[in-house]
Amino acid sequence: MxxxxxxxxxxxxxxxxxxxxxxxxxxxxxxxxxxxxxxxxxxxxxxxxxxxLRHVSGLKGITKAADGSIRIGAMTTYDQAATAPDVQPYAAWCAAVGSIGDQQVRNWNAVGDTTAYRDLACDLAAAALATDAKFELSGPGGTRVVNASEFLVAPLGTALAPGEIVAAIILPATANSRSAYQRFIHPASRYTICGIAAAVSVGPDGNVSSCRLALASARSTVVRLTAAEAALTGKAPTPENIAAAAKAAADTVVSEAATGSDNLSRLMAQYAGSEYRAHLRSVLAERALTQAVAGL
Ligand SMILES: Cc1cc2nc3c(=O)[nH]c(=O)nc-3n(C[C@H](O)[C@H](O)[C@H](O)COP(=O)(O)OP(=O)(O)OC[C@H]3O[C@@H](n4cnc5c(N)ncnc54)[C@H](O)[C@@H]3O)c2cc1C
Missing domain, CATH: 3.30.43.10 (Uridine Diphospho-n-acetylenolpyruvylglucosamine Reductase, domain 2)
Structure with missing residues (x-):
C-alpha cells in the first residue's frame, strides 16, 4: 500500500x-x-x-554518432545498455551495467535513474567516470551536456538542477582506449563492496598516455584514484608498473565507508573495514588495469 x-x-x-x-x-x-x-x-x-517517463519519445535506445560516440537514452534498460552491439567496445561499461542486480533488475531499471549515481554501490557511475562519459540533461533552460566528473558530485550524488531530467548518457569514441570493470560483491545482497573501473590509452611510444581509474562503493559518489592514475601515466603498461599503480590505489583513499560519516556509509562499513577495503582496491585495480591493457 x-x-x-x-x-x-x-x-x-x-x-x-x-x-x-x-x-x-x-x-x-x-x-x-x-x-x-x-x-x-x-x-x-x-x-x-x-x-x-515511460512514454517520452527519444529517451529509449542507443545510437552511434558520426564522431563514433554512443548515445544511450535515459530510459534504455540496463540489459539493453550492456548487451547492444555498439557498446561492446566499452568493456568497463558493459561489465558494470551488465552486473547490476540480477536479470530481472536489469530488464526493468533504466540507465538514467539517479539512484544509481548516488548509491554507494554505483557501478554504472564508476564506469561512466572512468570512460569520461557525458550526461545530457534537459531542463527549463534547455539542454546541457556535462562531463561525468562535473555531474557525479558529492554529497547529493549528482549535479542535477531542480526541474532537470537526465535525457541520455554519451560514451565518447573509444579510439585507442580500452577499459575494464572489476568488483567485489556482498555474497548475499550482491551489492558492490568495492568496484574499480579502469580506462587506459597508449601513445605511439607504447607508453600509457592516459589512465583513468574510478572507485565505486567508498564514498557518497564515485571518485577518481588520481595517485594511481599518475603512477601509470607515461610509463610502459608492464605488470610491474600496473602493480605499482594498484599499490597507490590502496594507499591513497581513506573511504567514508570505513569512517562511517553517514548512515549509508556506516552500513557499508559493516561489510568491510578500511584495511580490507585497501586490499580490495589494490587487487581490483590491478585486475582492471591488466584487463584493460590486454585489450589494447
Ligand atoms: C534487487 C536490486 C539489486 C540492485 N543491485 C545494484 C547493484 O549491484 N549496483 C547498482 O549500482 N545498483 C543496484 N541496484 C539499484 C539500481 O541500479 C537502481 O538504482 C534502482 O533499482 C532504481 O532504478 P529505477 O530505474 O527503478 O529508477 P526509479 O526508482 O524509477 O528512480 C530512481 C531515482 O532516479 C530518479 N530518476 C529516474 N530517472 C531519471 C531521469 N531520467 N532523470 C532524472 N531523474 C531520474 C527518480 O526520480 C528517483 O529519484 C539494485 C536494485 C535492486 C532492486
Missing amino acids: IPVQFDYAAPESLEAAVKLLQENQTAQVLAGGYSVIQELKQGGSRPSLVVD
Missing part, C-alpha cells in the same frame, strides 16, 4: 515532462520505479506529482 496521495502524469515528450517538473516543485520523476515505489510505500517520498 502507498500511504501518500499524488497525481500521476505520463507525458509523451521531453518538453512536456520538463514543463510538469517546472510547474510542480515537489514532483518526482519515475523511471523503472524500483526505488521510487519503495520510497512512496515507506512514506520517505511525498511528491505532489509523479512524472512517468
Whole structure:
C-alpha cells in the first residue's frame, strides 16, 4: 500500500515532462520505479506529482554518432545498455551495467535513474567516470551536456538542477582506449563492496598516455584514484608498473565507508573495514588495469 496521495502524469515528450517538473516543485520523476515505489510505500517520498517517463519519445535506445560516440537514452534498460552491439567496445561499461542486480533488475531499471549515481554501490557511475562519459540533461533552460566528473558530485550524488531530467548518457569514441570493470560483491545482497573501473590509452611510444581509474562503493559518489592514475601515466603498461599503480590505489583513499560519516556509509562499513577495503582496491585495480591493457 502507498500511504501518500499524488497525481500521476505520463507525458509523451521531453518538453512536456520538463514543463510538469517546472510547474510542480515537489514532483518526482519515475523511471523503472524500483526505488521510487519503495520510497512512496515507506512514506520517505511525498511528491505532489509523479512524472512517468515511460512514454517520452527519444529517451529509449542507443545510437552511434558520426564522431563514433554512443548515445544511450535515459530510459534504455540496463540489459539493453550492456548487451547492444555498439557498446561492446566499452568493456568497463558493459561489465558494470551488465552486473547490476540480477536479470530481472536489469530488464526493468533504466540507465538514467539517479539512484544509481548516488548509491554507494554505483557501478554504472564508476564506469561512466572512468570512460569520461557525458550526461545530457534537459531542463527549463534547455539542454546541457556535462562531463561525468562535473555531474557525479558529492554529497547529493549528482549535479542535477531542480526541474532537470537526465535525457541520455554519451560514451565518447573509444579510439585507442580500452577499459575494464572489476568488483567485489556482498555474497548475499550482491551489492558492490568495492568496484574499480579502469580506462587506459597508449601513445605511439607504447607508453600509457592516459589512465583513468574510478572507485565505486567508498564514498557518497564515485571518485577518481588520481595517485594511481599518475603512477601509470607515461610509463610502459608492464605488470610491474600496473602493480605499482594498484599499490597507490590502496594507499591513497581513506573511504567514508570505513569512517562511517553517514548512515549509508556506516552500513557499508559493516561489510568491510578500511584495511580490507585497501586490499580490495589494490587487487581490483590491478585486475582492471591488466584487463584493460590486454585489450589494447
Ligand atoms: C534487487 C536490486 C539489486 C540492485 N543491485 C545494484 C547493484 O549491484 N549496483 C547498482 O549500482 N545498483 C543496484 N541496484 C539499484 C539500481 O541500479 C537502481 O538504482 C534502482 O533499482 C532504481 O532504478 P529505477 O530505474 O527503478 O529508477 P526509479 O526508482 O524509477 O528512480 C530512481 C531515482 O532516479 C530518479 N530518476 C529516474 N530517472 C531519471 C531521469 N531520467 N532523470 C532524472 N531523474 C531520474 C527518480 O526520480 C528517483 O529519484 C539494485 C536494485 C535492486 C532492486
